[in-house]
Amino acid sequence: xxxxxxxxxxxxxxxxxxxxxxxxxxxxxxxxxxxxxxxxxxxxxxxxxxxxxxxxxxxxxxxxxxxxxxxxxxxxxxxxxxxxxxxxxxxxxxxxxxxxxxxxxxxxxxxxxxxxxxxxxxxxxxxxxxxxxxxxxxxxxxxxxxxxxxxxxxxxxxxxxxxxxxxxxxxxxxxxxxxxxxxxxxxxxxxxxxxxxxxxxxxxxxxxxxxxxxxxxxxxxxxxxxxxxxxxxxxxxxxxxxxxxxxxxxxxxxxxxxxxxxxxxxx
Amino acid sequence: xxxxxxxxxxxxxxxxxxxxxxxxxxxxxxxxxxxxxxxxxxxxxxxxxxxxxxxxxxxxxxxxxxxxxxxxxxxxxxxxxxxxxxxxxxxxxxxxxxxxxxxxxxxxxxxxxxxxxxxxxxxxxxxxxxxxxxxxxxxxxxxxxxxxxxxxxxxxxxxxxxxxxxxxxxxxxxxxxxxxxxxxxxxxxxxxxxxxxxxxxxxxxxxxxxxxxxxxxxxxxxxxxxxxxxxxxxxxxxxxxxxxxxxxxxxxxxxxxxxxxxxxxxxxxxxxxxxxxxxx
Numbered sequence: 001x002x003x004x005x006x007x008x009x010x011x012x013x014x015x016x017x018x019x020x021x022x023x024x025x026x027x028x029x030x031x032x033x034x035x036x037x038x039x040x041x042x043x044x045x046x047x048x049x050x051x052x053x054x055x056x057x058x059x060x061x062x063x064x065x066x067x068x069x070x071x072x073x074x075x076x077x078x079x080x081x082x083x084x085x086x087x088x089x090x091x092x093x094x095x096x097x098x099x100x101x102x103x104x105x106x107x108x109x110x111x112x113x114x115x116x117x118x119x120x121x122x123x124x125x126x127x128x129x130x131x132x133x134x135x136x137x138x139x140x141x142x143x144x145x146x147x148x149x150x151x152x153x154x155x156x157x158x159x160x161x162x163x164x165x166x167x168x169x170x171x172x173x174x175x176x177x178x179x180x181x182x183x184x185x186x187x188x189x190x191x192x193x194x195x196x197x198x199x200x201x202x203x204x205x206x207x208x209x210x211x212x213x214x215x216x217x218x219x220x221x222x223x224x225x226x227x228x229x230x231x232x233x234x235x236x237x238x239x240x241x242x243x244x245x246x247x248x249x250x251x252x253x254x255x256x257x258x259x260x261x262x263x264x265x266x267x
Numbered sequence: 268x269x270x271x272x273x274x275x276x277x278x279x280x281x282x283x284x285x286x287x288x289x290x291x292x293x294x295x296x297x298x299x300x301x302x303x304x305x306x307x308x309x310x311x312x313x314x315x316x317x318x319x320x321x322x323x324x325x326x327x328x329x330x331x332x333x334x335x336x337x338x339x340x341x342x343x344x345x346x347x348x349x350x351x352x353x354x355x356x357x358x359x360x361x362x363x364x365x366x367x368x369x370x371x372x373x374x375x376x377x378x379x380x381x382x383x384x385x386x387x388x389x390x391x392x393x394x395x396x397x398x399x400x401x402x403x404x405x406x407x408x409x410x411x412x413x414x415x416x417x418x419x420x421x422x423x424x425x426x427x428x429x430x431x432x433x434x435x436x437x438x439x440x441x442x443x444x445x446x447x448x449x450x451x452x453x454x455x456x457x458x459x460x461x462x463x464x465x466x467x468x469x470x471x472x473x474x475x476x477x478x479x480x481x482x483x484x485x486x487x488x489x490x491x492x493x494x495x496x497x498x499x500x501x502x503x504x505x506x507x508x509x510x511x512x513x514x515x516x517x518x519x520x521x522x523x524x525x526x527x528x529x530x531x532x533x534x535x536x537x538x539x540x541x542x543x544x545x546x547x
Contacts, residue, residue: 064443091449101444105462114458115448160444167448 013076014039015171015202016061021070023056030056032226034070038171041200045213045234048223049249054206057223058173061204062086062093075170091119094164098176100156102148108135108159109144112166120167127166134162138192154185158192165196172196174205210253214238222246321512328511332518335501340522343497346414346483351476353419358426359461365431376427383424392417392488410496413489418482422475429471433464466538473534477527498522 016038023031030053038044046054059065060072063079063086071080079089102111112131116122122130135141138158148156157177164172174193178186190212197203197216207213213220213234220237222230222245230243241247286294364376383391395417400406407413437460445455465472484499495501498519505515 062447064447087446087449087451089449090447093447095444095447097440097444099438099440101438101440103441103444103459103463105466115445115450118454118458119449163448173447 014073015042015075016204017071017073018057018061019071021057021060021072022068023053023060023065024068030226031060031067034223034226034228036221036228038202038204041202042218043197043201043203043205043216044219044221045217046204046206046221046223047208047210047213047238047249047253049252052223053226054223055175058175058204058206061171061173062090062095064095087119091115091167092170093173094167094169094171095173096157096160096164096175096177098179100148100153100160100180102156102159102163104148106148107144108140108146108148108151111148111159112163115163116166130168131162131166134165135159137165137195138162139188152185153181154188157181157185157189161189161192161196169201171202171204174203174207176206176208178207178209208253210238210250222249224249323513323517325511325514328505328514329518331508331511332501332505332515335495335505336498336518336522339495339498339501340526343480343483343523344526345411346418346486346497347476347480349411349415350418350422350479350483353415354422354426354475354479355430355472357419357423358430361423361427362430362434363456365427366434380424380427383421388418388421388482389485389488391421392485396489396491410486410489410491410493414483414486417489418479418485421482422479425478426472426475429468429475430464433468434460436467437463469534469538473530477530480527481523 014037016036018034018036021031021034021036022029034053034057036044036057046057048054056065060067061074061079063072067080071078073079074089074093077084077089079086102108103114106114109128109131112134113124113127116127116130117124120127132141132144135144138161140155140158140162143151143155143159148159151159161172161177177193178189181189186209190209193203193205193212194216205213205217215234217234219231220234221228222237222241222243224243224245230237230241230246236242237246238250241250361376361379364372365380367373367376392414395407395413441459441463442455445459446452450458483497486497487500487503494504502515502519505511
């Protein structure tokens with residue numbers, strides 16, 4: 001399939017469809033057969049221990065990691081097809097990173113206009129208007145002319161979200177967006193994410209924030225040893241998990257001082 | 268065990284009676300300063316100031332050399348600037364070739380760097396002075412171009428390695444962020460990677476400018492008919508033509524310093540101007 005990326009969200013079908021996804025780094029198999037659909041407007045949180053392949057799964061969606069086998073469809077385009085221009089798909093899939101990854105040599109406003117102008121070919125005036133609207137959305141209208149280094153971690157992450165939003169994405173990927181933040185700055189980022197979810201944004205979120213996942217996610221995926229071990233509504237997976245491994249993971253996350261003798265070795 | 272412990276206390280008190288290391292250090296520094304001052308005074312008394320003045324600041328030699336310095340200094344700067352412009356252009360190209368996924372480019376760039384790092388710059392200047400014009404039947408229209416090509420092609424081997432290191436020092440997350448926004452690999456390089464890489468390598472690149480500036484003294488290797496082109500030529504000629512011992516060398520040396528020392532302030536200014544404190 002060599003169809004270009006659609007310029008608008010796919011009318012029907014899932015936003016993301018992952019089938020039989022395998023990913024190895026050399027000898028090490030990180031994902032061993034993942035199937036996952038994300039519907040339009042759905043918020044899916046991926047949880048799991050470190051090394052379970054959460055981030056790798058997320059990064060396979062916009063091909064920051066090249067899957068070893070299996071297919072990934074985004075907005076109806078099979079991105080794993082070598083004939084697909086991945087840049088055109090990525091322009092509609094925003095990504096927010098753990099380390100923010102703002103461009104330190106560009107102002108906050110420039111961070112939000114760079115790809116709009118370069119990729120979407122918007123005019124300077126249009127790009128800046130959209131950037132300012134999204135900066136206002138994340139509560140940083142007054143910091144447009146700041147340099148990233150002048151902002152706190154929470155502010156930087158909110159700029160990163162505004163930068164992603166400025167591309168009018170049909171899907172947002174979040175890779176542990178609050179893990180690098182000081183505890184008192186986590187709330188401001190989660191608040192913005194909660195608002196986006198309420199506005200109907202399709203979101204795929206790798207997170208350790210169980211309270212957020214429980215409150216905001218439509219569906220929670222528990223990834224363990226490269227496969228989806230358990231999935232379902234947030235209340236069920238986090239509140240009343242079926243699998244023993246999910247239970248022991250949640251015990252460790254929710255009560256870090258708790259020593260779990262059964263699974264303590266695979267932490 | 269317990270007896271040793273009780274012994275430790277009297278020893279500590281006794282230690283106070285002797286000179287402490289801090290006190291000893293103070294006295295040692297004082298003695299050294301006394302000796303240094305004594306030596307300086309002795310040198311000042313023994314020196315023949317008239318002779319020294321004649322050797323280092325001879326009036327006749329100053330009058331001979333000084334008028335030639337501004338033009339020579341300007342030429343030196345011009346050669347440096349031209350050579351650096353060539354060096355950075357070729358160096359960036361070579362750096363990108365070294366990082367290319369095409370093996371052929373990597374081999375060519377590595378060969379270039381190894382070759383030009385391994386031979387003396389003077390040899391390359393000779394090549395541009397005699398060998399290349401003869402071999403290819405060409406004449407360089409401008410000395411600036413000739414020296415820029417000669418010194419720049421050597422310097423490019425070093426700037427290539429510096430810039431490559433700079434590009435690799437840009438965090439991977441920067442490239443991922445750019446690509447995730449839909450930027451092509453070329454646009455990412457141009458708008459995200461290279462601007463940050465240059466900011467990182469600004470200090471070592473200044474170093475390269477200083478080295479190039481000093482290498483312009485190799486212009487004599489081009490065997491040009493004209494003399495007094497750049498600073499070292501002026502100094503060298505003055506040595507053989509005028510009295511005055513080291514005067515010409517001292518003056519020329521001072522002019523070099525006058526150019527190179529402000530360069531480091533320029534770097535600091537540029538670092539401030541590029542306006543951000545490292546990566547976030």
